[in-house]
Amino acid sequence: MKQYLKKFRFGWKLFTLLFLTAVTFSYAMFQGGFVSWFLFYSFSPFAGYSLLLSFYPIRSFLVKRTINQEQFSVGEKLVGTITIQRSIPFPLFYLIIEDVVPKKLKESEMVVEPKKLLFPWFKRTFTFQYVLNDIPRGEHRFSSIRVRTGDLFGLIEKEHIYEVENYFLVYPKYVDLIYRQHQKQFEQGSTSSRAKFVQDTTMAVGIREYQPGDRFSWIDWKATARRDSIMTKEFEQMQSHDVVIVMDRAQTVVFEGIVTFTASLVRAVLKKGTQVGFVSVGEDKAVFPLHSNEQHLQRIYYHLAKVSCDTKKSLSEVLDKEKHNWQGRQVTTMIVTGHLPIDFVRRLELSSGNQQSNLIFLMKDRYGKVSNEEKVMIDRLRKQRVYIKVVFEGQYANAFNEVSGS
Numbered sequence: 001m002k003q004y005l006k007k008f009r010f011g012w013k014l015f016t017l018l019f020l021t022a023v024t025f026s027y028a029m030f031q032g033g034f035v036s037w038f039l040f041y042s043f044s045p046f047a048g049y050s051l052l053l054s055f056y057p058i059r060s061f062l063v064k065r066t067i068n069q070e071q072f073s074v075g076e077k078l079v080g081t082i083t084i085q086r087s088i089p090f091p092l093f094y095l096i097i098e099d100v101v102p103k104k105l106k107e108s109e110m111v112v113e114p115k116k117l118l119f120p121w122f123k124r125t126f127t128f129q130y131v132l133n134d135i136p137r138g139e140h141r142f143s144s145i146r147v148r149t150g151d152l153f154g155l156i157e158k159e160h161i162y163e164v165e166n167y168f169l170v171y172p173k174y175v176d177l178i179y180r181q182h183q184k185q186f187e188q189g190s191t192s193s194r195a196k197f198v199q200d201t202t203m204a205v206g207i208r209e210y211q212p213g214d215r216f217s218w219i220d221w222k223a224t225a226r227r228d229s230i231m232t233k234e235f236e237q238m239q240s241h242d243v244v245i246v247m248d249r250a251q252t253v254v255f256e257g258i259v260t261f262t263a264s265l266v267r268a269v270l271k272k273g274t275q276v277g278f279v280s281v282g283e284d285k286a287v288f289p290l291h292s293n294e295q296h297l298q299r300i301y302y303h304l305a306k307v308s309c310d311t312k313k314s315l316s317e318v319l320d321k322e323k324h325n326w327q328g329r330q331v332t333t334m335i336v337t338g339h340l341p342i343d344f345v346r347r348l349e350l351s352s353g354n355q356q357s358n359l360i361f362l363m364k365d366r367y368g369k370v371s372n373e374e375k376v377m378i379d380r381l382r383k384q385r386v387y388i389k390v391v392f393e394g395q396y397a398n399a400f401n402e403v404s405g406s
Helices: 002-031 033-054 103-107 221-227 255-271 294-306 315-325 342-350 372-383
Strands: 062-067 071-073 078-085 095-100 115-118 125-132 138-150 157-171 199-209 231-237 242-247 276-281 285-291 331-337 357-364 387-392
Touching: 002 033, 062 138, 062 157, 078 095, 078 138, 095 125, 103 138, 115 125, 138 294, 157 294, 221 231, 242 255, 242 315, 255 276, 255 294, 255 331, 255 357, 276 294, 276 315, 285 294, 315 331, 315 342, 342 372, 357 372, 372 387
Parallel strands: 071 157, 242 276, 242 331, 331 357, 357 387
Antiparallel strands: 062 078, 078 125, 095 115, 095 138, 138 157, 199 231, 276 285
């Protein structure tokens, strides 16, 4: 229907142009005199240009778009360049180029749809460059470019939409966190820790021969005297603790803060050499097993770039259905959420006696306050020695300060 309307409008404007030309010619023929013929000859060049423009094939333009990169982080600038090439150097008074941005970018108040007015005249090649600041997190796809032109009086207007696809991904922003394990445990995880405290020097479990690199304070002088050979104490090896991070995808105004903090949390824990599992359940389900390599971090970040708050399950349901992924292993479960529903609190109270430890991060916006109901829930959890921390947007670096069960 829209196409028929465009064709009708174009036909009507062409008819109007021809009608005006005929009227000025008829006026000159019947009226005669300098004024009437001056009017006709003055109008004729514009009418001729408009007539030629109506048949000028702007759909034959070669249009392409390039962007400065395919992967961004929130806060980075996107620089787009549109290049138009044409084979026939027909003079164009003006050309309006408009890059049609995806729906998700249109919804962002920070992004203005790029549009440019050019005066190409006889140029065969012309470019238009624009910058998008503060592009939001997500998977975005540019698909079309709109080009419009017309004559001086607006009698003839031509428009064509070119299908030009470009895809780019915006990863969530992260901040540097200093991750602190809220309790030290031995033989808990499955991999040796890369942290500086590899051994607990207060717990000697045996002796062995001296090896280059051993500290002088580790020498066992009694054993050295008995064996007539330098012997050093052997200490219990500290093991890393495995961590499972669960991100709540319920509808909340602080969801972007939850994504940012989760990305920061995953990165901080992995930097300590700890194995990390990740659970995110919504319309799509993502469960990442325990790993500690760089590829694992990139896979989680790719998921966080596209994730949205679209879950239909409560947080307690998600924990109950996905706990089999780490059941039987001593892991620390870190839950990032924007609210504390009563069923979730009851579930944590019932499971507080098992060997697994839970650490809850309650996200609030920059100027948000903890409600009275939430204060009651926090007190109930702390009485069961469940670790909980309120994190405000923009203050993520304080997340592991004073994390305690009291």
